[in-house]
Amino acid sequence: MGQDRRSWGFDPTTPNIARLYDYYLGGKDNFAADREAAERILAVAPELRLAARENRAFLGRAVRFLAESGITQFLDIGTGLPTQGNVHEVAAEVIEDARVVYVDKDPVVLGHARALLAGAGGTTTVVEGDLRRPEEILNHEDVVKAIDFGKPVGLLLVAIMHFIPDGDDPARILTTLRDALPPGSFLVLSHGTRDARPAAVTAGTQVYEGATSPLVLRTRDEIGTLFDGFDLVEPGLVWLPEWRPDISVQFDPPETSLILCGVGRKI
Template sequence: MARLYDYFLGGKDNFAADRAAAEKILEVAPELPAAARANRAFLGRAVRHLARNGITQFLDLGTGLPAPGNVHEVAQEVDPGARVVYVDHDPVVLVHARALLEGQGGTGVVHGDLREPEAILRDPGVLEAIDFGRPLGVLLGAVMHHIADSERPGEIVAALREAMAPGSFLVMSHGSSEARPAAVERCTEVYRSAGLPLTPRDRDEIGALFEGFELVDPGLVWLPQWRPDLSDMIDFAAAGPQASLGLCGVGVKR
């Protein structure tokens, strides 16, 4: 999944099989590269917002392959002392992330599976960098739609929420089944035929994952609509923000 996302972003860290699968997906959802850029831009804006509001530690779950505007780069622009732990279960992601972060202060890379949140929360590498007694930012960027309903996504987020101190933030983007239903259905079929789970959800289902959090303004919106800069809307001037294919939000735990 990380290598497909890298391909959609124009990256080079992917294999021939990834590119072949990506091209099949693009046949039914040609807007995916713009959607991937919109997701990346949303995460950058959200991290910057959290850092400006005093969050100095971040847990990025399902981080994907490094790309311009990594979380530690954005957060440390605001606060050079910000700490970031990246978590992923893809060995290729881990190798690239560790190479990128070698010698970087305040960052760490941990192997972990989001379907086992308790194991992530007690991982020594996470506990070394993250103080769960203080507010933090937990990032779930374009990852929860790879968690099937049978894997109890609500319970996964609840486990994370219980570990977060009051004043912590949850940042989430999620593929929407309401964007272009026919294309989303075909895209889901292509993903699954490649052995990759994909479960787009509707607005109510995605909103339910924020249970226990208070959504900050502007609430649950299409990716380019969350506190956008002017440049964030360029890709969607004609087709509209729903062409980003994903909804997003930032919630705070009171």
């Protein structure tokens, strides 16, 4: 490419989890290494492309549900590359002045998000932060300035916890975040599961071993523990197309969506 990749702040030859997701969604913000890795998974699990789109659709439905439930501020950690139906856009359809903080550690994501939001006004903020260090996110000056933790918050952890290995103590991360939220707050979470089709599980975990973060797929019961301290709203912890669908998406059977999801309310 003619330029020292170190000066970019990232390595375009290493598959990147945000750019892989962008490719599944049909985006253009990806490199050859991302496309090659994605196609290795899609060759075995072609349903992943539709699953990524359904995960994005779940995010939109959940954000709309939270906004209609009175949530006016959202903390989206592991936001990924901007695409259609971003959180601030969906929330604004219900609440004009909804506040959104996007958090990610990826320099590519941060650059794109800041460019997109340059004209979005003062209700949307982009923050560099690592989910593995939740205290730093919660205490970040821009987060503290944007989010009033005395009022209910919508915490979004969509397709991000399956990139947190057990060694980083997912339960501690969720406990730290939950304890910072007042009653009436919501957790929106989706997570890949190894209860899905074995061939897709094997292909996915193998490919992501060489990416910027490993893929750690968990069982339904393990994912359910991430909602400790929250009451799951109906329909509970379900496959993506089963969470309050607003259109008919054909997954036959539903577990071919590969991802479980749910929304919990802190009492």
